[in-house]
Amino acid sequence: MSTINSKNFITDNFLLQSDIAETLYHQYAKDLPIIDYHNHLSAKQIADNKPVKNITEVWLKGDHYKWRGMRANGIEEFNITGAASLKDKFLSWAETVPYTLRNPLFHWTQLELKRYFDIDDILQPSTADAIYEKANSILEHKTPAQLLEDMKVEVVCTTDDPADDLMDHKKIAEGDFYTKVLPTFRSDNLFWIGKSSFSKYLIRLGDASGITINSFDAFLKAIDQRIVYFDSLGCKLSDFGLGEHLDIVDFTEEDVALIFDKKLKGEILSTSEITTYRSFLFLYLGKKYHEFDWAQQYHLGSLRNNNTRLEAEIGLDAGCDSIGDFPVAEFMSKLFKALESTNQLAKTITYNLNPSQNEVFATMMGGNFQSADTPGKMQWGGSGWWFLDQKDGMEKQLNTLSNMGLLSRFVGMLTDSRSFLSFPRHEYFRRILCNLMAEDVKNGLVPNDLEFIGKIIQNICYFNAVKYFKFND
Numbered sequence: 001m002s003t004i005n006s007k008n009f010i011t012d013n014f015l016l017q018s019d020i021a022e023t024l025y026h027q028y029a030k031d032l033p034i035i036d037y038h039n040h041l042s043a044k045q046i047a048d049n050k051p052v053k054n055i056t057e058v059w060l061k062g063d064h065y066k067w068r069g070m071r072a073n074g075i076e077e078f079n080i081t082g083a084a085s086l087k088d089k090f091l092s093w094a095e096t097v098p099y100t101l102r103n104p105l106f107h108w109t110q111l112e113l114k115r116y117f118d119i120d121d122i123l124q125p126s127t128a129d130a131i132y133e134k135a136n137s138i139l140e141h142k143t144p145a146q147l148l149e150d151m152k153v154e155v156v157c158t159t160d161d162p163a164d165d166l167m168d169h170k171k172i173a174e175g176d177f178y179t180k181v182l183p184t185f186r187s188d189n190l191f192w193i194g195k196s197s198f199s200k201y202l203i204r205l206g207d208a209s210g211i212t213i214n215s216f217d218a219f220l221k222a223i224d225q226r227i228v229y230f231d232s233l234g235c236k237l238s239d240f241g242l243g244e245h246l247d248i249v250d251f252t253e254e255d256v257a258l259i260f261d262k263k264l265k266g267e268i269l270s271t272s273e274i275t276t277y278r279s280f281l282f283l284y285l286g287k288k289y290h291e292f293d294w295a296q297q298y299h300l301g302s303l304r305n306n307n308t309r310l311e312a313e314i315g316l317d318a319g320c321d322s323i324g325d326f327p328v329a330e331f332m333s334k335l336f337k338a339l340e341s342t343n344q345l346a347k348t349i350t351y352n353l354n355p356s357q358n359e360v361f362a363t364m365m366g367g368n369f370q371s372a373d374t375p376g377k378m379q380w381g382g383s384g385w386w387f388l389d390q391k392d393g394m395e396k397q398l399n400t401l402s403n404m405g406l407l408s409r410f411v412g413m414l415t416d417s418r419s420f421l422s423f424p425r426h427e428y429f430r431r432i433l434c435n436l437m438a439e440d441v442k443n444g445l446v447p448n449d450l451e452f453i454g455k456i457i458q459n460i461c462y463f464n465a466v467k468y469f470k471f472n473d
Helices: 019-029 043-048 053-061 064-072 088-102 105-116 125-139 142-150 165-174 200-208 215-232 252-264 271-291 308-315 327-340 355-366 391-404 424-442 450-469
Strands: 034-036 153-157 180-182 185-186 238-239 295-300 347-352 378-380
Touching: 019 053, 019 424, 019 450, 034 252, 034 450, 043 142, 053 088, 053 347, 064 088, 064 105, 088 105, 088 125, 105 125, 142 424, 165 180, 180 185, 185 295, 200 215, 200 252, 215 252, 215 271, 238 378, 271 295, 295 355, 327 355, 347 355, 355 391, 355 424, 391 424, 424 450
Parallel strands: 034 153, 153 180, 185 238, 238 295, 295 347, 347 378
Antiparallel strands: none
16 A cells, blocks of 8 residues: 555644634643543553563554454464564554554554654554654653553553452552552453353462352352452452353352352353352342442443454454344343342443444433432443444444433543553543534534533543542542
8 A cells, every 4th residue: 555645643633623622622621630440451560660662562462453453454463463573563563554544543543653652654664664663762761650650640440350469559559650550350250150260260269368169158258358358459340241141030049059069069050050150149249349339340242252263372352352242231120120129239330342232221321220329320331342442432422321311420431451552542532522512512502601511521531530439539
């Protein structure tokens, strides 16, 4: 493909299509700090506090968004996740970027190059060598913590297994870091009772908790111990992300204990037994989250690991996931109804990957289970999760939320990223939000009171999250 002849693509008014949008963004949104309450960053890399040194390591490694684009462009896996040199992998990405036009990857790439390295050139084969050298010369002296501080990231909530020791979080908390790095209790492995690996996981969980898991009661005590431990290190959120059909069925605790004992004996469990066990665990954990005043997150609707060959070669999170078409309304209703019936429903954020379910999520979260104690207690989050994390997806999420809930109570954007260079996505969201609100002003759909609208924008971008998660407590 021929060279893209463009400089200064990312201007001060990128995505801002009116004077009103420019005013809202530059006066109210631009300079706010960032709260990133869900991502997959490495706490160890932050704690180690060593310079990043190479852009491929911090930008391409683990980023399955870019991997998917490179595969679609015909790049050999050797140059994506294989044994190619760091430079060759970067050059392969540079070869792909011009072909990503109209994909959010194009916007993200240029935003990130501009914000972290002050690079205006479009990344492509003709500019790749110079960009690679300039970025690496900067990263040679930049630690992950410094990259976070450069973007004014006040809080990062990582994604952590209940059995993780969280030693790196302790080290960060005891150090002199601008960014507060808090753990998140990601419960997925507790639900995989049907897998052969579950028995090994129980050993790991037992080692972490100091409890030998030889009974159902011991299992629950181990979970309780880990929740207390996570809470002691500032955890404010839980998370769940199994990408499959889910249900809540009736159960007795005695039935669940028998199912768990069958697993301990090495017996194969039926689908019905797995669903019964999971039903209990959803409610048990939900009540615990309420007890500790955590916000619970549910990522729903992904169809994971479609390419079994690549999964075998690379492992999980290889970039071979897609949108699932699972029913979710009844599951959410049953779960939240059961917890609400005993006044033990925690603050809750749900995320959908299937855009055809936008209205389903918006109406479930908008008013069914809200609380006067916590305005906006039930959140439909994103804005635009995963494949919907782009301009069109964000606008649709914001519009649907506005129509069926209260946009003004929204806790805003998160990256869900594994890259320390991903934080300009918050800027991307803020520009889209400001432009959307400005269009309403221009069209006479809302009053032309920019100070009032500006305060709503500030709340969505920052202050709502601070208050909702109680990060200052």
